[in-house]
Amino acid sequence: MSDRFRTEWLLFEDGTFVTEQELKFFQARPNGQAMVERESPEFRTYINKCRVHNFLYELGDDCGSFFWDSATEKVTYMVRDESILDTLDVLGLLEYLTVSENE
Numbered sequence: 001m002s003d004r005f006r007t008e009w010l011l012f013e014d015g016t017f018v019t020e021q022e023l024k025f026f027q028a029r030p031n032g033q034a035m036v037e038r039e040s041p042e043f044r045t046y047i048n049k050c051r052v053h054n055f056l057y058e059l060g061d062d063c064g065s066f067f068w069d070s071a072t073e074k075v076t077y078m079v080r081d082e083s084i085l086d087t088l089d090v091l092g093l094l095e096y097l098t099v100s101e102n103e
């Protein structure tokens with residue numbers, strides 16, 4: 001990765017990863033460093049959401065896109081290729097993705 005914001009910090013065996021900037025972002029929140037050090041449930045959830053985001057980001061816009069859903073107040077993913085959901089399910093990461101039901 002040539003982009004300094006996309007430098008891998010933690011690479012998983014399945015090829016998913018978390019970037020250094022994502023780690024720094026979490027550490028900057030109140031008690032963030034302590035949550036990282038003790039591997040809190042909140043930190044583990046954040047890590048898995050980052051893995052999902054990076055997986056989808058690497059696939060590109062042909063497979064789907066992210067947007068802010070004001071109804072749910074969450075970052076949501078508009079799926080264009082349903083096989084992505086199967087892959088995330090196999091990786092055990094599907095529960096960390098909010099998927100839009102709208103076209």
